[in-house]
Amino acid sequence: MFYREAGDFKTSYAADSQTFPIAFDRWRYYFVIAAGFGLLPFIINDYWSNAILLPFLIYAIAAIGLNILVGYCGQVSLGTGGFMAVGAYTSYKLMTAFPWLDMVSITILSGVMTAIVGVAFGLPSLRIKGFYLAVATLAAQFFLIWLFNRVPWFFNYSASGQISAPERSLFGQAVTGPAADPSAKYLFCLVFAFALAWLARNLTRGSVGRQWMAIRDMDIAAEIIGVNPLRAKLSAFAVSSFYVGIAGALFFTVYLGAAEPGTAFGIQKSFLVLFMVIIGGLGSIFGSFAGAAFMVLLPVLLTNVLTGAFGWDSALARHFEFVIVGGLIMFFLIVEPHGLARLWALAKEKLRLWPFPH
């Protein structure tokens, strides 16, 4: 009843092409933003921040990045973990080499560095397509991890090869290191997630985004109508890697605080982020958030329910978690191959007509 466009008049092109054309949607969006920035920081505790919201926001950034590549440009990549490692190690080197540099610049520079590496590994995409490309990006994944593991310069010659993030503050508030306040860490990540999501939304509906989508839908046809595949593909790789690099930097500096390439940025990470993108919905910014929420929250929820409410032992619960997550993924793909974003859109469609479906 409240959710409809009747009475919502648009008098300009700008108003007509806005992201949330329906007033109710717009208000809901403002409400979520306001709650995210104004309310949550005051009520979250360590557990919510460190175990749930931080990974959610960081994975959402990575998922948006990968979604740009896979969902908008149609180039499947399995190198996300390796690119996240590039972001993490760049931020570590910058933090230790230039202690006076502030965290925002460090994070953005890490993204830039990752974008450069991403373009280099994106070059084969000009010749290799489909699953062959997906497997080819695994070369990046394995090579980068090996590199960070083998070359002592990257981990400042420490005995074990672990890197750990020193404490750095922003506006007098520590945002990295163990002493940082959970809400400061949360806000720091939220600002990045919000800004990057906003940027992604506007990139993807602009001319760059249209070029990407043309390449995705059929690259030869796109080339014929004048899209330069070299520029389109490499720019998608660059932007995507930039996002993934920022996610990797935040993942290491703010969330984990210490990392080892093999376990923190291994191949499972690449699959995890790809999962988020597909479960959430290819080619949808909202879908990236939904997918990240699904993959971060579901295991935690399942563990809590199975061990907490049913009192099972945690190993058994973990096995079931695998079964349930795997089963749900298949179930979702069968029911709605276009992901949570599509389900959400369908629900909205229904709501618009409610209570008069005909």
Added chain:
Amino acid sequence: MPDQLLFAAEVSINGLMTGVMYALVALGFVLIYKASGIFNYAQGVMALFAAMTLVGIQEGRVPFAHLINSITGAHVSTVGFEIPAILAILLTVAVMVGFAWLVQKVVFKHLVGQEPIILFMATIGLAYFLEGVSDLMWGSEIRTLDVGLPQGINDAIDQGTFNAFGYGFFIDNLDIAAAIIAAILVAVLIAFSQYTKQGRAMRAVADDHQAALSVGISLNYVWVLVWSLAGIVALVAGIMWGSKSGVQFSLSLIALKALPVLMLGGFTSIPGAIVGGLIIGVGEALFEFAVGPLIGGATENWFAYVLALAFLVFRPQGLFGERIIERV
């Protein structure tokens, strides 16, 4: 011959043997991809599941013992007697066929005609699912798999080469057995697909779904058949790898070793899987031997991919893959 050359030869031969092991895993991928266009990431987990089932049956374990115990408070673990290897293998084959039927019936029947990436994702979901199920069924402890395959250095080759060159080559008996079994397996697969009715149906489906359907071939039946074959290949791979390292979780990671092989050989070619496996096996072994010590070693994981990538830049569809023809 100078020592270095002898060593390189030994490394290459062992690389070839490892390549056969990779090819065994890659074969399963090719079978399914060719017939249904599904890139089956779960192949590695299927090998784990098959090997665990085999050991479980052999040792006479009660499936889901841990689950039963914690729900009912009972204390069951084994049925009390062991089952001979050959019977256990047959039973495991039956389990894998049943699994293939279930997968087709419950999952992929509903996903016909979806985009490849969606199918790929579904198989990753399947991998998670199967991983959980196999742990629930048989527990996550390491198990020793022994179906009577020989293992250890082959003395004849050691002696022979020592007499000929003054340096005895090392070749593992298990690797030799694996090579022989792989050869038999490939021969049987080829014979099956060339000379039986089912095999011809399989090839027809691989060629063109619509045309196959219109001459009365049941797609469902063929796909169950293909998944069963992939399950059996997974069992063979599981036995080989499991005899080497014991049956445990890491077995599922061998899928990652098969991917560069597939890239190199092409997703659609059985000879490609074999040749690709051999090239990757030799290539990474030689690289580790010659260049590894200079740059710190442990290069096998990424070099296989880089090698495959280098090949792909020149032949984007893999060595034996079907030529990709693009039209607007």
Added chain:
Amino acid sequence: MKTLATIAAAGMIAAGPALADLVIPDLHYRTGPYAAGGIPFSDGYQDYFTLLNERDGGIGGERIEIVTCETGYDTERGVECYESTKGQGSLLYQPLSTGITYQLIPRATADGIPLHTMGYGRTSAANGDVFEWVFNYPANYWDAASVFVNFILEENGGSLEGQTVALLYHNSAYGREPIRTLELLSEQYGFNLIQLPVDHPGQEQGNQWLQIRRERPDYVVMWGWGVMNQVAVQEAVNIRFPMDHFYGNWWAGAEHDVMPAGEGANGYRALNMTRLGDLPVFDEIQTVVLDAGLGAGEGNNLGSVLYTRGMYAAMLAAEAIRTAQEIHGTAQVTPAMVRDGMEALEITDARMAELGMEGIGPEFSVSCTDHGGAGMGIVQEWNAAEQQWVTLSDFIESDASVIDPLIAEDSEAFAAENGIEPRC
């Protein structure tokens, strides 16, 4: 929103704290690639606490509540486990993973919860001056490297001149730990060191073992964990490497590492930080815990290497809590009190005998500066016919003159990076 509410509700249920008890979290891994090692350790850890509950009514009259959380050896799950259990009054953490340890060191330090990383984790945490909340007694990786060298030194009549030692290691933070120590020792004693990294998970070591076969090192020492151990032992058998010249560290010397290789593994040697054998405490666990159906696992691991080690870790934790109770005169201790207890911990032969584990570990005491304990290890050998480990040596001391400067150097670097003042 509805999902969030459900999660919040579920979180509440899970977090329902029972503050009256002594809460001990067990961050175990019974799934994933390293489950084979994680299961027996966790069984031993939990069963010992259950024994204390059933037999003595807990520690100092206060019952113990074990809170389990499955990490799967995954660092993120480890963090999640830590964050979700710390609010329940957890007294000390034993994560059994070097990766998770590195995540937890800064967090636990900030939260004031002690961390016991027994024979793994960050070696330089042995310097209590810098690492106030982290303990790694009774021995660390660098001790292990030194104990190994001292043992072969003795076997060779005090000289390793011209000998070759190959280090086969897991290519990760954990596997790289002994390199620096071994390099220093190789200079000191004049042996050559060959380094052979094996990438995770370690299923393939063909090339490494071909190299070993070509270069014929006198000794091979392995820093492995998980499937890497089984494969290495099998490959050593395959190339007919003399097994009594093949040594594993204490994470590469459990039953499941050698069993798959069968007869051939006979004679494989490994370090250990505890002695094995028929301890009276096992009988008690059998009757009080396992027969009553209270065991953490299936009970088939009782007495195995990692089970014993888990039980030993639990004993050290229980003794620290007991010490804390004595110091502070209260049965209901807090994490900070437990830390005091750990720092004042003294393990004597008499006490170990009293607990039914005579001679299980070395005598040692912990102090404000020294969180590393005795730094001793034993060498054990696998007897394939009997299917059991045979203890070869008494507790061997490590070379403090080599290790202490290394620890000082590494911990000072950490202190400088994080602005920590020495506190002792």
